[in-house]
Amino acid sequence: MADVTLTIDGKQITVPAGTTVLQAARDNGIFIPTLCHDEKLSPWGGCRLCVVEIEGMRGLPASCVTAVGEGMVVRTASPAVIEARKMMLELLLANHPRDCLTCSKSGACSLQDYAYYYGVRGDRFQGEKHDYPLEEDNPFIVRDMNKCILCGKCIRVCAEVQVNNVIDFAHRGFNTRVTPAMDLTLRESEECVFCGNCVQVCPVGALAEKASLWQGREWELDKVRTTCTFCGVGCNLEVSVKDDRVVRVRGYDNPLVNGGWLCVKGRFGADFADSPDRITRPLIRAGERGEGRFREATWDEALEFTARRLQEIKEQYGSRAVAALSSARCTNEENYLMQKFMRAVIGTNNVDHCART
Amino acid sequence: MDASGNNDMNIKAKALADVLERYGGTKGALIPILQEAQEIYGYLPREIMQEIAKKLKIPFSQVYGVATFYTQFHLKPRGQNIIRICQGTACHVRGGARLLEAISKALGIGKNETTADGRFTLETVACLGSCGLAPVMMINEETYGRLTPEKIPAILEKY
């Protein structure tokens, strides 16, 4: 595709034809705020925060849906643009709860960041605000539609990524809402699969992981990239941790695998790690076999006992009287060691695992 | 439900099935189908929208989004007679608001409400396009022009 040369804020820029003004600016380090734009989703052009001035064009076009043109002259921070962006933020804040102190999104909220950047306090308009009930009838996602800014990313993610179409815009104008049919909750809709990808793209605090509420502020989290354990796809995870506890899990954007998206288990299932059912100390049988009664033991005792019994049986009945099941859930390293253990230490090839596929 | 009620439901279900059949695979048929379904049922019940969604392979959420976008669609049962008062500019400057007030008073209901006996539903409409006769209203398919609050009781009597 041919290249196009344009001027943004006095800077000459050459980009491929078809690039949006927004992309051209961002690729060249020029800041333009956005709320409804997401490179991975179809363009929307609704929030109008990314408006810019383009010579010869009427009004202030939205840069996210305006393609570059040869010789175009763009200004991203003219007084009219700044006035418009401030006004847009004022308007959004006029219909937004002012509970940043306790909002789970604080510190990672686009609306908060832009309000700060532009010095908008959000007190210019007093008027009607939405008063929707908090939706918290499912164990995964909390929806606070009072915080929704109607950017529609969640709708697009549900339609274009998850392809479930559980939610859409309903009603119109000031009363527009993002909702499953009949204004049901996600749970009531019986269609939502709680992949939570909507939570991940929400730029404000309208959608949040339920389990992460009150567990840690954005700036307190350590983030670890790892690989999901709940099926064979190998989705990349970004695990956020505070005080040795998982606060939340999001998709890590490995474009070759999950592209940042997840399913319900990968996103919400990590809480098994802190289940009270976890065994935290070695156990030695105290009752009849199969009865399930055990006593706690030290590692030393448990391992000595195990080593002794395996040795005895190996010596008494031969190596082939011992068998092992390795695990399709454990790491490669552990599987390698398990088969090495059986082959090199016990002396048998009796090692298998539940390789059902 | 008594037998006649059942029968009525069957007739309606058959009528809807005919509508869905008639539109078959026609592109963009959702709105006309909703319009005809509303003709049949008087409003758009949840199960009917769900059925339409399934048949057209359109997400239920999208059907609901469409049904709540257009003012023509109603999700609750309505009265036998629909009064639609024009709120257009010409009617406004010629006293449309007082007309609404008068009807509202006469029927004891507000905008988008239905009388207890189910006889009337009161709605407003952006413009009926009969501005030359402002203020105007429609009851069902009938248009009334050059109205004054005084003329209202006699007109309502007819229904």
Added chain:
Amino acid sequence: MLDLKEWRDSLQGRLRPGDRPSLTVGMSTCGQAAGGARVMAALEEEAGRLGLQVDINQTSCIGMCYAEPVVEVALPGKPRVFYGHVTPERVPVLIEKHVVQGEPVREWALVQVEDGTVPYDGIPVMGTSPYYGCQVRVVTSRLGLTDPESLDAYVATGGYEALEKVLRRMTPEEVIEEIKASGLRGRGGAGFPTGLKWSFTRQAPGDKKYVVCNADEGDPGAFMDRSVLEGDPFTVIEGMTIAAYAVGADEGYIYCRAEYPLAIKRLKTAIAAAEEKGLLGRDILGTGFNFELHIKAGAGAFVCGEETALLASIEGRRGMPRVRPPFPAQQGLWGKPTNINNVETYANVPFIIKNGGRWFAAMGTEKSKGTKVFCLTGKIKNTGLIEVPMGITLREIIFDIAGGIQDDKQFKAVQIGGPSGGCLPEDKLDLPVDYDSLTAAGAIMGSGGMVVMDENTCMVDVARFFLNFTQAESCGKCTPCREGTKRMLEILTRICEGEGRMEDLDTLEALARVVKNTALCGLGQTCPNPVLSTLHYFRHEYEAHIKDKRCPAHVCQALLVYTIDAEKCTGCGACARACPSGAISGEKKQPHRIDPALCIKCGSCMEKCKFGAISRL
């Protein structure tokens, strides 16, 4: 194969005036609303009672809405006489005098159409009557004069000559050139040159293309499209067929708002008739050209008048606009190149083709050619539908055609262009009506709604009215329109309720400016116009509301004060009985007084008072 000329010739003389008297009732929506059906029934009954051999027909709106119901009476070889304000009670007299005795009832007659006959004296002739004298009827030329449901009537009056010419003798490019030469600009609002628009769709790559007629006339105070569709549906269909040929489309949609059931019915009838004669559908006029035309009924959303929202609606989705480009000419209906024009634009096409682009361009001004249809409503004497050449002044329209202000009150403003337009004050009355002058003055041509306001109209209230409308009709997609109109409306409401502050005016202006600059679609971009224009021309009214807590036009209820003039009050108690809130008290036969704390300002007392003792300040 259909021979149009032969058909047309065969119809000569069969149309009225025939060999027996005809009675024709205007039965468009407005005619029906005024009681046209009852008048028609009365005519039938009376003619039957007298055993008269007459034809009783219906026609569409001739444009004199103020005079509805309108009845045309025509005797063989005599002019057609139009009567206004016909009631069932007047019918026997009308028939006795005009039909039986052959003498028109001059005091009820509005106008006559002589059609080459000798006119009656004492009745204005259409071409020179006060109402029609300044008008040039092109698009509306058949309205009220022919049966809109009759293809015969259409063909007899020159219908389908243009399509035949196009299909047999012109290339698509030549058609587009002819439209370009006419200088026709879109009659839907923005005034984009039609020929250029067609050429974009023509040039867009793709083997499947559509033409769409925007008949979603949502502007409150406008009914041009309805009148044309009800009065001459074939013209629109012919115009669309020509457009389809020119742009290379084989399928079309007319998107008509559902509030116009009669227009939809007449369109359906007309489409069926045209299809039956091979003027629509496959192999039109044996030329191999195919064009299939569908009707889509809107479902109640003003924003669907915006072309991308309209397309979304045809596709069965929420009518939410999308950003242009790509324009529909490149990617329209289902992603295919699509030409969209409104009703009046298409209706002009057959006339331009028939008479030539130069004929059309000879009318109007340098940049605004041809005629424009307007709906005259509001506080004027003659409300109705008019068609005038571009460039005529507002004063001519309001004072010559419309006969001036009702009850001879003071003119205050004229609102042009609906919710997207603006209010122009008295000193703009000599403005020529063309696209550019209106835009420069803060209004827009729009689709042709023209609402006249008098001294009793409050301009703040008018601005609030329009914001209330656009706010309710905002689709909700973009922030400025969804949130901005809401806040503008809240500020205007506060002002109307006497709670405004002077800084509100700055906020309002800033907000209006941003919404205009940043909204996604035409609805949002133009909805601040009523606010900006009233702020500009009628700022003093805003200030009166804010500073003096006073509504100069006595409209804003919260600012009204009702008082009883003790001198005039007889103490009859009628006002106290009428008061719904018990705010009026007083001894019998003694002057009463109103408790302002209890008064809800409904005005019932003032209506009941026979002595003029109650005044509103």
Added chain:
Amino acid sequence: MAGLAIAFGSGAMTNSIAEIEHNDVLLIIGSNTTEAHPVIGQKMKQAARRGAKLIVVDPRRIELVEHAHLWLPIRPGTNVALINGLMHVIINEGLVDEVFVAERTEGFENLRAVVQNYPPERVETITGVPAEKIYAAARLYATTERAGIFYTLGITEHTSGTSNVMNLANLAMITGHVGKEFSGVNPLRGQNNVQGACDMGALPDVFPGYQKVANPEVRERFAAAWNCQLDSTPGLRIPEMIDLAAEGYIKAMYIMGEDPALTDPDITHVRRALANLDFLVVQDLFISETAKFADVILPGASFLEKDGTFTSTERRVQRVRRALKPRGESRPDWQIICDLATRMGYPMHYDSPEQIFAEMAGLTPSYAGISYARLEGDGLQWPCPAPDHPGTKFLHAGRFPRGKGLLQGIEYQPPAELTDEEYPILLTTGRMLYHYGITTRHSPSLESYRPEEYAEINPAQAAELGVQTGDKVTVVSRRGRLVTKVRVTDRVPPGIMFMTYHYKESPVNILTNAAFDPIAKTAEYKVAAVRLEPAG
């Protein structure tokens, strides 16, 4: 895996996940992808949204059916016949990729001869799939350039599992739909590291990298590296271990992170075997059903608490990184094994999993080029034989590991158990979205959302039994009985019911049949004959 190994010479997903979005036809057979592999399911739905055509073969009206161009509702256990029917159409309508067959395969004549007995009309009577759908699917698959096959346990968990897989390989080869981008045969592997566990040689007949234990050269190399003697006889597969334990020949077992007492078929038999052991050590996160039989339970660490690597279904090796400390005194499993080995007189010391990986890579040609340093990015797909090798996006370009692909005609054999008057309903089992094995039962959020089994039954069955969604029924097979709640739905056809294996409260493997595939030794989880009784 065995099926692909026979046909191609190695068994793994031939293509990559990222290719799915560019496929034009996806033949999805025996895979409820949106629940078992949700993110691959996403990509399939995205492909369909873009215009790709899905051919879904499944007895149930699974979610993908709603996105499908063609749905072939197959009777469980009749895959071989269906695939033969598809190939019948392809061969008889001249849709075979003659060049590919000639250059890259052997055995076509044998295949042709067998397939001739499977005209779609006959296949319809076996499979229940209408003949016209078989024609349509065959034509669509054969004539589309970018056509991939995707399958899961619905293909393998049968007594005919290996045959099913080999037949899919036949189908792909005669149409030339393998050995290139966007076309291939793709087993979607169920567990997070089932590919890796196989790759690592946690199998009785091979060392890491599928190097045969029976091969003296290989054995020598490993013996040298590990400094030990190595047994040349392949070991036992799980069903054999269980049988021999029950019979008393296997005396001790070491079970790490598996729960055969819940997830293996005919668990009554499994439990009997476990109870019969002299010594059982279980290493796990929770006291599983299996652990209840243990003499010693060693607390392992979850994936969040350790470093290492997983190899995903698309052969992608990716890093697992420690986010939390092991809970309580629990330890990463690799440390436990090392400690145990050392205590048994075989010193085993590694500073980190990275060191283990390096040792393994040195002995495993397909992993030879992979190192932790190289895994810092987006992972690497094996084969990756050298440090400068970019990894392999799709397999079998140009040649199969065994040389020519083996085409082998396969006759249809009915499932081991059929319905009869006493057991008239066919039970099929599988996964569901909200659970994974048993781990997720311990996730408070997932467990609270789906705390119990809802067996799916058809409205016809429900009416017969007089039950509604939420009511309980007793399910009885020749091997056992259990009580479960039901969901009445037309997702399952009449005569078929569906249950998951996640719930120990209603352990479906009490009912399933342990009859297994003679080659892969995978049991017939997907077909068992049962009857339903109202739960009294």
